[in-house]
Amino acid sequence: MKLLIKSATIVDKQSDYHLKQADILIQDGIIKKIGNAIEVEADKEINIKGLHVSQGWLDTSVSFGEPGYEERETIENGLRTAAFSGFTDVVLNAQSKPTIDNSSTIYSVKAKAQGNAVNLLPTGTLTVASKGVDLAELYDMGNAGAVSFGDYKKPVSNPNLLKIALQYAQNFGGLVQSFPLEKRIAGKGIVNEHHNSTLLGLKGIPNLAEDLQIARDLYLLEYTGGKLHIPTISTEKSVALIKEAKKKGLDITCSVAIHNLVLTDDLLSEFDTRAKVMPPLRTKKDTKALIKALKDGVIDFVTSDHDPIDIENKKVEFDNANYGSIGLESAFGALQTIFSTEETVAILTRDKERFKAEISTLAEQKLAKLSFFLPEEKYTFEKSDILSISQNSIFLGQQLKGKAIGIFNNNQLIISEEF
Known part of the structure; x- marks a missing residue:
């Protein structure tokens, strides 16, 4: 051609x-x-x-549903959505049924993406069936093409399991992911714990639930060595903890979801379940700290955290709705509301080697x-802008x-x- x-x-x-x-x-x-x-x-x-x-963009956290949740999104349509959204490389979360926890499932999702314009980079689960009990087949999945290992939106509650994973993955240069949430602190919370949660009568998740887990994970990383990635941080204290860890020379990277950069928990006033995400939307103080950290390089990646949810699990009472929002289609336009074009492109194209995405300059x-x-x-993001099978966009009605x-x-x- x-x-x-x-x-x-x-x-x-x-x-x-x-x-x-x-x-x-x-x-x-x-x-x-x-x-x-x-x-x-x-x-x-x-x-x-x-x-x-520009160089092709990378998204380090997307979910497509398939296999098992094709009513939410298929790999074929997910990659089509990514392409029209400007992404040449996407890291696929192990959020499916069955879970992507062995080499066969890695080969399977890669085969479904073969011949596509967008490169699909699969993440394997860290534990068998993402249950947090036994380590999955990390080495075999790595050989099959997995670029990292993590249980999507599920924290590693057992610190010894994370310790062993970090030690074991060093044998083949594997990248371990650990979701930043201490469940015992979060309890039954579903939104950010602040004055809005009190006003709305919704149970809150304090920043401490994230900060404490990150502090633990960084302490383990310092002890074991290895490569750790913390996906979608959302608090000011998280930034400070990771900044200090990088000063120590630890091999640590992290990402932030675009909606946690642009939106705050003020969006919850209408009880719109599209605004129910994990980690929850925080305060303006947190978003300012996250934006600064992204500019300074403390936060390595920004992600759409694209997570299609079918209407049966989203358009219900707020307490019962699933967490998650689609985000590929709105990613570039949302980022440009807070960064210049040059900054936005630099953010979307940096550190690709961390997830084994090929770099090619112009x-x-x-x-x-x-x-x-x-x-x-400039435009208002509407349903006509959505290419995903699911319609659960947190950015509907937002100016991009x-x-x-x-x-x-x-x-x-x-x-x-x-x-």
């Missing part, structure tokens, strides 16, 4: 063409030429006013792995800025039909 992209602004700090407008010629998946006024016969030409192009003779977006468009319109990856072009 020969593709010619006309007059695109390149956003890539690693490229000599950063913030410059240029034509890009791609042939057989390789960038053949970058320059002005390239004239050549091509199979496809893209010429879109205001088009921006330069001649390099692999063409691109995200396409229009950064200036900028739209992703597709990708080029694996020698395949996926771009919105309106262009």
Whole structure:
């Protein structure tokens, strides 16, 4: 395939063409030429006013339901949604039935994604069936293609189990994930413990439930060594703990969900179950600390934490609703409400090697792995913007800025039909 992209602004700090407008010629998946006024016969030409192009984006936490919960999302449609949302690589959570806890299930989900424009990077469970009792087949899953190991939204309650996992995974360079929640502190809480939870009569989860678990995990990491990733932190104290751990030289990374950056627990006033997420929406003080930490590099990744939930488990009483929100479609537009385009792209493309995603800068003779977006468009996020099978978006009705319109990856072009 020969593709010619006309007059695109390149956003890539690693490229000599950063913030410059240029034509890009791609042939057989390789960038053949970058320059002005390239004239050549091509199979496809893209010429879109205001088009921006960057390295392909990575999302470190997505759930697709399949196998077992196809009514929420299939791998095929999930990857399609990711492509139109600008992501070339997604890390798939082990949230399915059966759970992804052995090499066979790793091979299975990879096979379902084979030949797709988006690279699917599977996470295997840390424990058998995510029950938190026995370690899963980490080594075998790693050989099959798992890029990390963690029980999605389930904390490792047994500290000795996490200790053993960190020690064992060092034998093959495995990345262990530990969800930051001390269940005995959280109790029956379902939202952030603050004045809003009191006003609304909803049981609260204190920041301490997250902070205490992270402090424990970092202490274990310091003792064992190894590689640890803490997904979706949400509190000011968590930032301070991880910052101190990095100063000590511990091999620790963490992420934050986009909704925990942009939204607060003030959104709960309408008892809308789309705002029921885990970790819960916190306060403005926490979001400010998280934004600063992301800019400073204390937080390594931002994730959509895309989690489709079927209507039967979402449109019910608040206490009974499942946690989770879809987020791929709104990710770029939501981030741009708090960061510049240059900052947003840098955040979405950094530290890819942590999850074994291939890095490719915009330069001649390099692999063409691109995200396409229009950064200036302002709009209200509506149901018509949703591509997922499930409709449970926490960003419905929110004002966003900028739209992703597709990708080029694996020698395949996926771009919105309106262009």
